[in-house]
Amino acid sequence: MKIAVLPGDGIGPEIVAQAVKVLKALASDGLKVELEEAPIGGAGYDAAGDPLPDATMKLAQDADAVLLGAVGGWQYDSLPRPMRPEQGLLRIRKGMNVFANLRPALLYPELASASTLKPEVVSGLDIMIVRELTGDIYFGQPRGIQVNDKGEREGVNTMRYCESEIRRIAKVGYEIAMKRGKKLCSVDKANVLETTELWREIVTGMNQDYPEVELSHMYVDNAAMQLVRAPKQFDVMITGNIFGDILSDEASMLTGSIGMLPSASLDANNKGLYEPSHGSAPDIAGKDIANPLATILSVAMMLRYTFNSEEGATRIENAVKKVLAQGYRTADIYTDGTRKASCSEMGAAVVAAL
Ligand code: NAD
Numbered sequence: 001m002k003i004a005v006l007p008g009d010g011i012g013p014e015i016v017a018q019a020v021k022v023l024k025a026l027a028s029d030g031l032k033v034e035l036e037e038a039p040i041g042g043a044g045y046d047a048a049g050d051p052l053p054d055a056t057m058k059l060a061q062d063a064d065a066v067l068l069g070a071v072g073g074w075q076y077d078s079l080p081r082p083m084r085p086e087q088g089l090l091r092i093r094k095g096m097n098v099f100a101n102l103r104p105a106l107l108y109p110e111l112a113s114a115s116t117l118k119p120e121v122v123s124g125l126d127i128m129i130v131r132e133l134t135g136d137i138y139f140g141q142p143r144g145i146q147v148n149d150k151g152e153r154e155g156v157n158t159m160r161y162c163e164s165e166i167r168r169i170a171k172v173g174y175e176i177a178m179k180r181g182k183k184l185c186s187v188d189k190a191n192v193l194e195t196t197e198l199w200r201e202i203v204t205g206m207n208q209d210y211p212e213v214e215l216s217h218m219y220v221d222n223a224a225m226q227l228v229r230a231p232k233q234f235d236v237m238i239t240g241n242i243f244g245d246i247l248s249d250e251a252s253m254l255t256g257s258i259g260m261l262p263s264a265s266l267d268a269n270n271k272g273l274y275e276p277s278h279g280s281a282p283d284i285a286g287k288d289i290a291n292p293l294a295t296i297l298s299v300a301m302m303l304r305y306t307f308n309s310e311e312g313a314t315r316i317e318n319a320v321k322k323v324l325a326q327g328y329r330t331a332d333i334y335t336d337g338t339r340k341a342s343c344s345e346m347g348a349a350v351v352a353a354l
Pocket of ligand 1: 070072089259277278282
């Protein structure tokens with residue numbers, strides 16, 4: 001397994017170092033991994049004058065999977081837009097053609113009090129949101145701000161999905177549902193938007209290829225409400241780019257802690273870019289206090305979705321559950337009576353629990 005390791009900026013290098021420790025521990029048990037590191041984001045700009053140096057893109061393209069920390073930092077905010085760290089991220093996602101973004105919202109029982117919702121509403125929560133990442137109103141043409149025939153400025157964006165784009169993301173949704181609870185909820189706004197009427201029709205048609213999956217449909221406004229009313233009704237949710245952007249952030253907050261949330265972005269061959277859902281947290285960078293669990297759990301997703309190793313993925317997830325049960329907490333999830341751990345101590349605890 002060839003893995004490109006791109007630590008990035010801020011807390012990126014600290015959290016990625018812990019995930020690498022986990023990969024190396026699995027390697028010492030027989031997992032065949034080859035790791036190579038390269039700069040991205042501000043680190044790419046510093047090293048090669050580009051937030052995504054050519055050598056980094058090539059490494060990512062040649063690898064089977066990419067592990068990324070985070071990018072961004074105040075020292076780069078005044079650079080021209082194409083040189084800013086975030087551009088490195090957008091370009092690598094595009095260059096790798098990753099169109100399926102998977103964001104789990106899983107609540108560990110030990111952290112139930114971190115959620116803003118009542119423990120009985122969220123305990124046992126385990127949702128996977130599958131968001132389409134490369135189409136929809138974010139990319140559709142025409143777009144722009146123009147002057148209309150009345151001489152007034154108007155903004156235009158176009159919601160657009162073609163059949164093949166819907167089919168490939170729906171396939172990801174169905175296949176993930178098959179690996180989980182076999183329940184798929186497709187989120188759209190088919191009552192008013194033709195784009196999502198087509199979406200609903202295609203997703204429904206594909207159900208015959210996955211007869212074991214129980215398919216339901218929900219309008220996005222209702223889905224937003226149900227996520228806070230009764231989130232445990234969901235197993236896998238599948239939706240377009242803009243609805244997924246909003247719903248996945250909403251769902252992530254059900255779990256209460258941004259430092260716990262991994263993500264995966266997959267291409268058509270399940271090659272993936274794996275990264276925590278949070279940013280580079282410049283406010284706590286270099287202090288060895290960041291929570292590395294989102295990054296470590298991203299490695300578990302890598303084993304499950306790119307390397308098809310359910311066993312390896314479960315091993316990491318169980319190790320994380322164990323350290324939480326043992327009381328280890330980084331500062332962001334610390335509460336009285338638990339054991340405060342630094343970023344590197346948390347990484348070491350996970351390795352020990354493996
Ligand atoms: P952020 O996610 O970096 O931080 C938000 C808050 O959460 C901060 O208080 C931070 O300390 C805390 N936090 C984040 N991750 C944590 C962790 N693992 N452990 C403990 N606490 C954690 O978002 P922001 O402050 O809006 O952005 C900071 C920088 O990150 C900006 O430059 C932004 O552009 C960039 N960013 C990058 C990505 C990415 O690389 N995917 C995503 C979002 C933001």
